[in-house]
Amino acid sequence: MTLILGIETSCDETSAAVVENGRRVLSNVVKTQMSHKDFGGVVPDLSSREHVEYIYQVVEESLSEAGVSIKEINAVSAVNGPGLVGSLMVGLTSAKAISLRNNIPFIATDHVKGHIYGNILTHGEILFPSLALVVSGGHTSLFMVEKDFSVKEIGKTLDDAAGEAFDKCAKMLSLGYPGGPALERTAQGKDGRFKKFPVSKLKSFDFSFSGLKTSVMYYIKEMGTNFVQKNVADIASSIEFAIVEQLIKTTYAAYEKFSPAGVMIAGGVSANKLLRRRFEEVFEKKRVKVYIPEMRYCTDNAALTAGIAYLNFEKNNFTSVDAGVYSRN
Numbered sequence: 001m002t003l004i005l006g007i008e009t010s011c012d013e014t015s016a017a018v019v020e021n022g023r024r025v026l027s028n029v030v031k032t033q034m035s036h037k038d039f040g041g042v043v044p045d046l047s048s049r050e051h052v053e054y055i056y057q058v059v060e061e062s063l064s065e066a067g068v069s070i071k072e073i074n075a076v077s078a079v080n081g082p083g084l085v086g087s088l089m090v091g092l093t094s095a096k097a098i099s100l101r102n103n104i105p106f107i108a109t110d111h112v113k114g115h116i117y118g119n120i121l122t123h124g125e126i127l128f129p130s131l132a133l134v135v136s137g138g139h140t141s142l143f144m145v146e147k148d149f150s151v152k153e154i155g156k157t158l159d160d161a162a163g164e165a166f167d168k169c170a171k172m173l174s175l176g177y178p179g180g181p182a183l184e185r186t187a188q189g190k191d192g193r194f195k196k197f198p199v200s201k202l203k204s205f206d207f208s209f210s211g212l213k214t215s216v217m218y219y220i221k222e223m224g225t226n227f228v229q230k231n232v233a234d235i236a237s238s239i240e241f242a243i244v245e246q247l248i249k250t251t252y253a254a255y256e257k258f259s260p261a262g263v264m265i266a267g268g269v270s271a272n273k274l275l276r277r278r279f280e281e282v283f284e285k286k287r288v289k290v291y292i293p294e295m296r297y298c299t300d301n302a303a304l305t306a307g308i309a310y311l312n313f314e315k316n317n318f319t320s321v322d323a324g325v326y327s328r329n
Contacts, residue, residue: 119292129144
């Protein structure tokens with residue numbers, strides 16, 4: 001039995017988890033920072049300070065919930081990128097300190113690969129090669145994932161991430177923070193065809209959401225406050241529809257070219273109910289295996305880093321304590 005303690009501080013969640021043999025989650029403690037609400041988005045300096053305040057409390061709670069002591073842990077892992085540099089440093093430094101003090105191996109993990117691994121935690125086994133759409137506030141990319149969990153990026157956003165588009169459009173509509181879930185709640189029950197917003201169609205497998213944001217901005221200005229307030233649910237639904245359709249169409253184009261054994265989604269935006277439903281509708285018709293993570297493995301959490309770190313542990317592929325952080329892949 002191998003127990004790995006994972007730490008995640010890439011953005012505004014302070015999280016620690018204990019995972020057994022890369023599959024069985026014994027604990028997964030997540031503390032979400034709500035101090036960013038007044039700013040309408042994550043403030044990096046504020047985020048890193050809050051991680052410092054809560055990190056060891058969250059680690060101790062995770063060990064307690066798992067019913068294990070630090071002496072029973074076989075390795076400690078932490079996300080070292082991509083993410084907010086200051087926030088990443090808190091988790092990475094904490095993991096290194098735990099490693100050195102307790103003489104256990106340290107394993108740094110990639111944030112994006114961790115999100116993809118959420119499908120392993122959910123489904124146990126997946127078919128390879130698989131096409132993975134990773135979509136969040138900071139990432140919108142397509143990857144081919146091989147059996148050894150090596151990944152090759154085949155497409156990415158050329159400007160904003162889909163989650164960022166959700167958040168900024170929600171802010172334009174004064175829907176509150178966090179914007180993505182607020183926009184989804186507002187759109188619930190509508191069919192998305194009230195206003196046709198642009199769905200970018202690129203020749204590659206890349207994405208673009210800047211045109212959508214600009215279109216929404218001008219539409220709000222043109223129609224006026226009273227109209228927008230009266231029709232806010234329909235407008236929100238139309239925005240959601242445009243974002244999801246671009247994600248689905250681009251992923252489908254990649255599926256047709258590469259013919260993977262499976263397709264999956266991952267990342268914070270994979271919690272969106274319309275995206276999950278459309279993903280299943282489109283790909284199950286093709287009789288390809290569809291993988292969608294449980295809601296608890298969509299957003300940032302340490303079970304993802306503890307889980308994927310097990311793959312490195314099995315190969316004795318450990319990380320030097322000199323390792324640093326990186327903001328982008």
